[in-house]
Amino acid sequence: CLYHQPIIFLSVILKLNRYKARKSLHWPLTKHHSCVFQVSRKDFEGFTNLFHRFLQVKGPSVEWVKIQRPPEDSIQPYDKIAARGLPDSVAACLNKLVVVKLNGGLGTSMGCKGPKSLISVRNENTFLDLTVQQIEHLNKTYNTDVPLVLMNSFNTDEDTKKILQKYTHHRVKIHTFNQSRYPRINKESLLPVSTHLSMNGQSAEGWYPPGHGDIYASFYNSGLLDQLIEQGKEYIFVSNIDNLGATVDLHILHHLVSQPNGKRCEFIMEVTDKTRADVKGGTLIQYDGKLRLLEIAQVPKDHVDEFKSVSKFKIFNTNNLWISLAAIKRLQEQKAMDLEIIVNPKTLDGGQNVIQLETAVGAAIKCFDNALGINVPRSRFLPVKTTSDLLLVMSNLYSLDAGSLTMSPKREFPTTPHVKLGSSFTKVQEYLIRFESIPDMLELDHLTVSGDVTFGKNVSLKGTVIIIANHGDRIDIPAGSMLENKIVSGNLRIMDH
Template identity: 85%
Template sequence: MSLTVAALTRGAMTEFEQKLRQQHEESMHAELEALLATAGRAEAEVSRKDFSGFKNLFHRFLQVKGPSVEWAKINRPPEDSIQPYEKIKAKGLPNNITETLNKLVVVKLNGGLGTSMGCKGPKSLISVRNENTFLDLTVQQIEHLNKTYNADVPLVLMNSFNTDEDTKKILQKYSHHRVKIHTFNQSRYPRINKESLLPIATNMGMTGENAEAWYPPGHGDIYASFHNSGLLDNLLAEGREYMFVSNIDNLGATVDLFILHHLICQPADKRCEFIMEVTDKTRADVKGGTLIQYEDHLRLLEIAQVPKAHVDEFKSVTKFKIFNTNNLWISLSAIKRLQERNSMDLEIIVNPKTLDGGLNVIQLETAVGAAIKSFNNAMGVNVPRSRFLPVKTSSDLLLVMSNLYSLDAGSLTMSKKREFLTTPHVKLGSSFTKVQDFLTRFENIPDMLELDHLTVSGDVTFGKNVSLKGTVIIIANHGDRIDIPAGAMLENKIVSGNLRILDH
């Protein structure tokens, strides 16, 4: 008899269910050992460490008894646990910026592919501004810091098995830059058949029928992988104290000297081991994780953990006013302590997938921010929106390529010519999803300094030097085409049908 995912979410376990779970665990262990037997010696050594983490996750998954949070126990965080950025900034800069910076490591989460934007290979290698990729901009930012302050801040990339090879090839081009670059790989976990709760892999290979059998288990894996790689110990031995972690596609996630100074200048007994940068929610961010007080700890609450009856409440911008940017500052010695004690208990995210052949599988994942509850004196800092500038879609790409931003030493800053601090709301249709298609539809990027809202749908192209202001909606119905001519200025316009707009 099979124990399905649905059965795992009920209340207290019967003796029968406990036996059933034990059988599943034993079957899983046997399957993993059989997979390891198909690996070479070096690969088996790495995979054994990976599987150790996976077994722990799978064991905890089998013990699940309903939602990981009880809604009635959720409280707003105490006021002093989320500090406004201005208060942190008021403390000023460190006396010796070089010495302070030399205690820092910058870590970028680089495990993702560019498939959602129609690109092959690592997302970090997509060009986002003036032919610069996410990785180029990151290297430029850190090199600028190192040159300006005569510092030695290293860059660490957490790759996945999907991105490691391509990323390492590219790294050679930075050999003459003033940045030391290290990499380590996050774990490789087996996808599980939703019905049998056993791995779908037949061997350790990554091609053919096994191509879809493996996955990188979310960025919460950073703690174990960083520790297991040996890199954490090496950096501690160099005198590094904190790491600044962010997604590589968040172009707003630059090193902030004020936050770093706040961490370093605390007395040893009160030192904060974990800062999560949060920012105010808008209607576009309603699904973002938020900070709550839960059983005397600051904790990250993700939408996946919210009981269905309370999802609308979670999305409310009045009750939960802030969300997690995934820009995190974390003590390296605290990571080592928690890993050695095996005391980092991250909530499990069960991610269901349907593979190309129609097979239903689940992936067990964790999130890096969920560890906040395990660290001493953890806090949130409410940062300006400018520190959250992710590029997830071609709509985001249009914003960062436009004259809304200027580029300086790898950092994007909002143009002083824009009257509003907020960015326009941009929605591009499916014809723009793939980066290559997107680029062919713009002869150059329109002037967007005075734009509030842009919706484009269907077969639409833009000529050179187009200017968009206020609210602009352009909809070409199926079979129609709209060409916006060079030099056109559209202000508060709705355009539809099948036409070419005449020069204004």
Template identity: 90%
Template sequence: PGFRWVLAKGMAQFQEVMRQQLESSMHVELENLLSTAKGADIEVCRKDFEGFEKLFHRFLQVKGPSVEWTKINRPPEDSIQPYEKIRGLPTSVSESLNKLAVVKLNGGLGTSMGCKGPKSLISVRSENTFLDLTVQQIEHLNKKYNTDVPLVLMNSFNTDEDTKKILQKYTHHRVKIHTFNQSRYPRINKESLLPVPEDVGMVGEGSDGWYPPGHGDIYASFYASGLLEQLLAEGKEYIFVSNIDNLGATVDLHILNHLVSQPNGKRCEFVMEVTDKTRADVKGGTLIQYDGKLRLLEIAQVPKAHVDEFKSVSKFKIFNTNNLWISLAAIKRLQEKNEMDMEIIVNPKTLNGGLNVIQLETAVGAAIKCFDNALGINVPRSRFLPVKTTSDLLLVMSNLYRLEAGSLTMSEKREFPTTPHVKLGSSFTKVQEYLTRFESIPDMLELDHLTVSGDVTFGKNVSLKGTVIIIANHGDRIDIPAGSMLENKIVSGNLRILDH
């Protein structure tokens, strides 16, 4: 055993030396990169690189999976409250609202939907973009309750310029808009573990050498921007954070009231809105009890052998909507004490030239374990309405929802509260293509399930009910005639309607 111990000790020392070497090589490379920066960029890059080196250091320390499966427990009963239980409106709504700022995660591009530029600028409903709807919602609150709830956008280097251009159109709206940028980190060569970019420029070859490190970056970037201090000085106590493409993430006065009405010692510093899993949500992160703390468990952290168990709807019943309510004072405290700890997500990518890289990311919800009195609230499904695909877009553009003051709510004409299951095939992936295939959006009030595959178009005023499956085989085309009513139908083969 003595020999084995020496061997193990030697191995550990060797690994430590290797780690130090990798860190110092990385440091040298980053210094070289920094020397290519000019003017105001120097300070920004230096800040970014400091954060990146911390993350890289933690990445090298991590051994094996970040969770031990046997230590995972279901969260205790009182740590996830049903929404019904916390319902209650504040005595003074305006007083509560004035303690709030709304933060939207606006770092993403519309690429997955075939659009250029920021995803938040895609039109989702009667010419309104995600950003328009957000501004309308907050403006409505500020007018109705005579308050001053500001909107804060966390942009990335991918979205900042385009977003700022568009913000001018809201100058006369009753909502103050602030922006800050998340960090810009270098991608890492998978083999050498050295940074990919050769200079800090974003143009040409170098541009795919950089990435925004996930929304967990919000804490450090928000703090570094000075905006957190500014909001605290204005008397703000909480931020409501959500993805800008989640149309269900509106300011909820009941949750806000629950937060501000707690006595001081019991103040809840972090609320995560969760909702019941359906078969469509098997990949969503879930809340667990781990080492005595509430913790977010993401599919990326689950050991291969347990992925099926993670996906089961019976063991892990809820998932994270990424609607979060977080105490500003607590973020400040954790940042200053350097106690914000989030698991690192290693995201492998292959660049256009075939180079294998990794990017190190963190998730905003993973910090839940650092906050005091953290709480999950099991909210209605209607607070989770993300638009990730044109299938989602079809739902929110249809008569299933009505739009009021920037908020989408399920139409009362729909008999049952569930959302239909819509699967549009690859001919519908890009927003532009999708729009040309519908002369008008079908009536979907009584739809349960729609699958469309192949070259299919829809005429005006089509009505879809029950389960409708439309499949045009390769080389065929199906034009659904104007005014058709399809109820529990399978349509296949070839149906062309040509202008005469």
């Protein structure tokens, strides 16, 4: 039976390698290759466990009829948390905290090579620069020692470590650990894919980092979790490094550390109100008496439209999480971290169809005691996934102070404009060439740009602006232009005389 082949394949390899060196084992990629690839034993064990679970899964991981709305007190409004004020000693709270940034992603979707965290997003500052500035400001202001931990992947580790040297004299201790490295699986045969190794023994095609749910095992296995607990740290604040709204919030931290021991909250998920742009975002539900994260990948096909409903599922997960270190250690040692498997289909460059088995960090909420959602302001969710997002954060909509972006008080509405840049702007380098300077967007509601369009200096955009250059046409918006509720199409070029 095809479904038993992978288990036999993996168990044979495991037996063959039991007598190898303790720190690593050598995994032949296929029986046709004499090449070997070093994989840590912990990675191997983690993958085989995930793979066995994958083979045992039958049907969707949730029964739709069992889904319930979360109890009212399980998702608290941020205003209620903030109304308690701050403690006399903010420093005592901060000294129990570790900031963890998920730093495994590459900037390929924006046309960049290397870690996404090294893309310049504001005043020549990268995501990583801004993160370091934020934590350094906290440490200087409150005379504390909040460390920064980066969870890298094998894709980002080397480049990130090189750049960390520039922060040697900053008042931030920076630690790193690596996500696991798992083999991609052939969709048809369910065997690890066959790849040609490069000269240094690395092969990006054959391997992948298994999603940010891997943080618990990798953090524990690295030894860093125990090290931080020994230093008196109690909580981690985890977020995506490309979410520029994910700064340390002292009110949420105070709420965590001030709970009585018997009711100590081990996990807080920041959620925020859904808009039509967020319909695919994971949401919180009550399921089997536990607060649980429901992702769109888990939803049966005939209920996807219901899941996307803004009226039924009003909030979504920002992936800003506050988690107890002691609880992570306990759950890892009890092997009680049960995360739903996300099957991510991919097509390799050669056309081969593969699957990646992944997990999500927020899915662990059901495993922790007294877990809580906090409905935070939208300002705490400011991800930069595309150049459309980049345009917003580079504009005068935001001011930069100590690494943190805040909405300009001159903006009359709390919401950000809806910006949709066309394919000519997808890559960061192309995007930068098309703007001589970033337009004034304080009074902008909606911007759509399509085709070969460039912007001169000091352009102002207000209301709804749609600029469409048809194929073969080009539109140059002249320097100093003010476009308010305008549709611009056709061909417009300003020639130098």
